Amino acid sequence: IFHLHSRCFIDHRLGCHLCASKVLNLVHLLPYCKQMMIRSLRPTLEGIRTGRLASVGGLSSVQLGGPFDGNHPSLEQRRVGHGVQSRREFHATPKREILPLVGAAAIFIIGRYSYRAIVRMDEEWEEYQWKLQQYEKQQAMTGSATHSSSSSGDNSSDSSASSLPETIAIDLGTIYTKLAASSSPSSSSSSTEQQSPEVIVSREGHRSFFGGILYDDDNQTLQDGPASKRGQAALEKFYYSPSSNDSSSVDHTKVTLPFFRALSGISSDSKYSLSQNLSHILSPVIRESLERLDYGRARQVVTVPVQLLTQSDDYRSAIVDALKEGDDGPQTVVVPDAVAAVWGAQRKSLLPITDVSSESNGEPHDATTMVIDVGGFMTQFSIVKRDVVVQNLTVPVGGETLVELMQDYLRTEAATSTEPLSDDRSLSALQVNARGAIMQFASSSAAKVHVPYLFADPSNHHLDMNVSRSILEGLMASHIQSDLMDGADASSSPFLSRHLPTPVDVPSLYTSVLTELLEQSALLPSSIDNILLVGGASRFPLFKQSIQQSLEMLALTGSAAAATGKEMKLIVPESTSLATELAVLGATTLIPNYDYHVIDGLQRL
Incomplete structure (x- = not known):
């Protein structure tokens, strides 16, 4: 059965x-x-x-x-x-085993495409915000936007892009401070064209303010002290310690440079914070400037070296506190000076306002600008893209380095065994005349130095010397080899390329720094669209010619760059004052209703 x-x-x-x-x-x-x-x-x-x-x-x-x-x-x-097919020998997976796999695959595919969609939406949103910023910048700088018509009945239109608010721009340099002001068009005026920003001139007729403070012997604060403790009077008593060739040897006992101390990492005196020292410099200058302006200010834009913002937020807070005037005071925005210099070049039509260049294939791309700022105590090399400093290197060489070397050279040549010229009066007089000689080197190859009543000898009271520019170039080369490098090689330096020999003069120094800048930013020379040369010391032939030689050596400019099919445009402002004031003028063109972040750039309030 x-x-x-x-x-x-x-x-x-x-x-x-x-x-x-x-x-x-x-x-x-x-x-x-x-x-x-x-x-x-x-x-x-x-x-x-x-x-x-x-x-x-x-x-x-x-x-x-x-x-x-x-x-x-x-x-x-x-x-x-009976026509029956052959029996299947392979394994048939049950539904209870297939369904989880199908569900997991569906979740993975949906999640993957959803993530891509979200990323693309973020990129498109950022691109839209960037284009909107460029449009508002163009409208604000050119003043081509027209106010909304009162007869249209639309009161919701935003007219902020048509004009800039009353702005005081402050360029905080290591030794000099420059101010500029811009105002909105008058409400009674029919013209909507933006008024051009202007640099504020001091009472002495100078277009910059000395950023030092001459303290008393007891180091008393000077919140409301006499004018003789600041400005040109303080500059005449400022000097460098003899026989040092080191910028950190500034006599901080008599004349204090608060901003230089902050950049050099020198902590301020325990009794006086950085914000207090900055307020001693800025408060009287701003007060004096506002007295001669027929309007107030809606905001304050301060330009500083970018490394000051990337090191710590304490410096930015100190600057804001120094300019703070109560809870209802004007808005304070801190911007890197390299970005402000690009804005200034756009305002002066040296760079396109839209900040977009065209490639040979016709497709637009964001312009990449290299900004070389030769300042007082340092030279900054920055790469700016989309209003953000993507890479920066700083070399402790600037115009004040030349002044210090010349002062020490004059003292060494004129000093005798009976008169070492190491007292405050002699050093201050030598510093003032050394600064004048450097100014003469900007337009001639020799300078005449005359220091009256430098010696106590009744037969020879005065110092009269003729100094050649080649002497200054030799002093700078010796300074680079003996003091700046101090026996170290390029591999141990944070701003020199390890693939090049140790620098021996200014051209080789700048070449090594530019090479390291391109290496750290992972850019080729052909990726740079424009090169902007600014700064007060950029007028000196020693720095200007050295930079041009370095750029040609790296195929950034000159015949070597032309052979590659793309020669970068070296932009050097024709006016000496414009090269010095480009950053402070650009700071006045900050788009209304925007703040600045050192990493993200412009951010709408």
Whole structure:
């Protein structure tokens, strides 16, 4: 009966209806075996359903043949006869195993494309914000936007892009401070053209303010002290310590340079914080400037070296606190001077306002500008893109380095055993005349130095010398080799390229710094669109010619760059004053309703 059950159901799968009826009759006739048969048939039916013939009761499909094998055709023969396909031998995965895999794959695909969509939306939003900034900048600088018509009835239109608010711009240099002011068009005027920003001139007629303070011997604060303690009077008493050739040797006991101390990492006196010292410099200057202006100010824009903002936020807070005037005071924005110089070049039409250049293939791209700022105590090399300084290197060489070297040279040449010229009066007089000689070198190859009543000798009171520019160049080369490098090689310097020899003069120094700047920013010389040369010391031929030689050596300008098919544009302001004041003029053109972040650039308030 057991064999018959199994065989009949196997044959029933092939179309044998007779065996199926026999099995049903046997099931009714043998109730005793009913449960056994059902139990034995269950795996057989399951095997038939899944396409596999499982063993029943421990017997294989071959053993289930029984005595009917000789009377019936084989299983394979019946399959062929009835047109049944061959049995599948591969494994069929159940649904409960496939569905989780399908769900995981669907989640992965949806998540991947959703992430891409979100990233693309962010990029498009940033691109939209950038284009909006460029549009507002162009409208604010050119003044081409027109105010909304009163007859239109639309009071929601934003006219902030048509004019700039009253702005006081402050360029905080290591030794000089420059101020500029811009005002909105008069409400009574029919013209909507933006008034051009102007540099504020001091009472003495100077276009810059000396950034030092002459403290008393007891170091008393000078919040409301006499004017003789600041400005030109303090500059005449300022000097460098003799025989040092080191910018950090400034006599901080008499004349203090608060901003230079901050940049040099010299902590201010415990009694006076940086914000207090800055307020001693800026408060009287701003007060004097506002007295001669016929309007107030809605905001203050301060330009500082970018490394001051990247080192710590304490410096920015100190500047804001120094200019703070209560809770309702004007807005204070701190901007890197390299970015402000680019804005100034755009305002003066030296650079395109849209800040976009065209490649040879006709596709626009964001312009990359290299800004070289030769200042008082340092030279900054910055790469600016989208109003952000993406890379910066600073070299401790500037115009004041020349003044210091010339002062020490004059003292060494004129000093005698009886008169070493190391007192305050002699050093101050030498400093003033050394500064005048450096100014003469900007336009001539020699300078005449005359210091009256320098000596106590009644037969020879005065100092008269003729100094050649080549002497100054030799002094600078010796300073670079002996003091700046101090026996170290380029690999140990944070601003020199390790792939070039140790610098021995100003051109080799600038070449090494420019190479390191391109290496750190991962840019090729062909990636630079414009090169902007600014700074008060950029007028001196020693620095200007050295920079031009370095740029030609690196194929940034000149015939070597022209051979590559792309010669960068070296922008040197024709006016000496414009090269010095480009940053402070650009700071006045900050777009209204915007703040500045050193990493993200302009941010809408």
